[in-house]
Amino acid sequence: MAKATGIRSIWHSMPLTRFTTRENYIWLVVSTVCIGAFMAALDASIVNVALPDMSTYFNASASLVSWVLIAYLLTLTTLLTLFGRLADMLGRRPLYTFGFLVFIVGSAACGAAVNLPMLIVSRVFQAAGAAMLQANSVAIITATVPPSVRGRAIGFQGSAQAIGLSLGPAIGGGLIALFGWRAIFYVNVPVGLIGTAMAAMILPKDKLSGKKTTFDWWGTLFMTPFLVLVMMALTEGMSWGWGSPRILGMFAGALFFLLAFIWRELKFRAPLVDMRLFKIPVFSIGNFTGLLSYLAMFGVLFLMPFYFERVLNFDSAVSGLILTAVPLGMTVAAPKAGALADRYGPRLLTTGGMALTGLAIVGLAWTVAIHASLVPMIIELILVGAGLGIFTPPNNSSVMGSLPSSRLGVGGGILNMARSLGMAMGTAISGTIMATFLALNGGVERAGGPKGPWIPATRYALYVLVALSLLASLLSVFRVAAGEKSTTVEKMPLEW
Structure with missing residues (x-):
């Protein structure tokens, strides 16, 4: 009992004034949030390269082992809005900090799994912690960072998330080669402990209304x-x-x-979800275009490895290295786009960013068609990432800035849920189109088949991603200024 009281006393003494009184305090908050965003996103993609090793280790089929990945993505998507709403009720700081602890325990359990069912269940637990982190990351930044630099701050968070998603296979491949598949889970433990300590000591206390709430x-x-x-x-x-x-x-x-x-x-x-939020044009448009942006990115990341390996005969390590061009473009563009959005607003940047991504994918499709050298292809992949980096921070900032303060958690959950759906849809739609055109051209999906059919199959799938990118660009033209409608939602009577 005394121990529990001591822990509560320590918790209530946080955050530490040595951090909160610093001039750069808001950037300490952003850094803390970026750790969680990176970790949660990394583990959504790091498992891909480990599936063959897991299949051999557990003597299980590839389709069965694939549930190690599917279970994580399903859990993450279904819990994002739930934890966003709970954060609005209970506080974002405690839920975010507790999310780190859940993620650490889940990661350690994954690494120690003795059979496949235990690994899948542990992944569900790990994803629950990741959902607590992702559902609150943008909301914490929005509540802490002043509007004048909010775009730049969300740009850093978006970069951390995109880098985690895109570098997962490369980092996973290196860890597996050095230490085996369990290392991809154990590596989260020390990083998670650092994130937990930073969250407890740095994140600001929540300003809750104190009203009785119903879940x-x-x-x-x-x-x-x-x-x-x-x-x-x-x-x-x-x-x-x-x-x-x-x-x-x-x-x-x-x-x-x-x-x-x-x-x-x-x-x-x-x-759980205030449906009136979708009456805010910037919220509805921003979430839908955000879904389309991640659909385009994951479509490219899904398609190009097949082209590299089936047509150009590269191995998976080289393909992964080439694809780092996409997060490189995002990393460079996202912070600058966030800063520009703070000055000029989101409409021009979101419209131009997705237009750039669409045009870069057009170039990629043409390069695939004429079987050009690797250099223009790498440039086009960098431009795909740069366009997404230009689009994402202003889009996220405008979506979150359009919401009343009491809806930031659930709004962030919806924003992240749209991203997760875009990831799944990008893989599914691109794969279906590629398989269809592959069959029409006499090709086969397995390795060792004729190379020729892979070229039109990849090209036409890329053209679909072009159309969806340009649709996102067109919709962004109709974006209204962030916050125009938020007061309308705030004043409508509703128990929260």
Whole structure:
């Protein structure tokens, strides 16, 4: 009892004044948030290169082992909005700090897994911690950083997230080569402990209203199966067949739960997701275009390794190294785009960023078609990343800036959920189009088949990503100034 009291006393003495009184305090907060954003995103993609080793170690099929990845992504997507809402009720600082601890325990359990079921369950636990981190990262920045530099701050957070997602396979490959597959999980433990300490000592205390709140459990029960069914259908559509009864049944079930969720949220006095937020044009447009941006990025990251390995005969290590051009472009562009958005607003940058990405993918498709040298391809990949880096910070900043302070957590959860859906859809849509055109041109998906069919298959799949990128650019033209509608939502009566 005395020990628990001592822990509570230490917690209440945080954050430390030695940090909060510093002139650069807001950037210490941003740095802390970036650690969590990087870790959570990294573990969404780091497992890919370890799946063959896990399949051999556990003597399991590739489709069964793939659930190590699927379980993480499903859990992350379904819990983002839930933890965003809980953060608005209970505080973002405690939930974010606790998220680090859950992530550490889940990572250690993954590394120590003695069988495949234990590993999959541990990944679910790990993803729950990642969801606490991701659902709160943008909200903490929005609540702490003044509007004059908010775009730049969210730019750093967006860069950390994008780098984590894109470098996962490269980092994972290096760790596996040196220490084995368990190292990709154990490496999270020391980094997570540093993040936990920084979160406790640096993140600001939350300003809660003190009003009694009600949690929407029925909304959660309706939303969770909707997202699980959508993600499972998108993930398994290629292997089961998009017209198969199981996939069609999943989409039908997802539609049922979506309609039930919307009905519940419109009727309940304290909903999990305030549906009125979607009446804010910048919020709706920003989330949809954000989904399209990650769809384009993950479509490119999914397609190009096949071209490199099936057509150019590169090994996976070289392919991964070439693809680092995308996060490199994002890393350079994102902070600068955030700073420019603080001065000039988000519309021009979001429109131009996605237009640049679309044009770069056009160039990539042409380079693939004429079988050009590697140099223009690397330049085009850098421009794909630069366009996304120009788009993402102003988009996220405008979306979060349009929300009332009491909705920042759930707004950040929705923003991250849109990103996760974009990741899954980018892989599923690109893979389906590539497989279709591969079959039409007499090719086969397995290694060792003819090279020729891979060129039109890759090219036409890239053209679809071009169209979606340009759609995101066009929609961004209609973006309104952040915050125009937030006061309308704030003043409407609703129990929170």
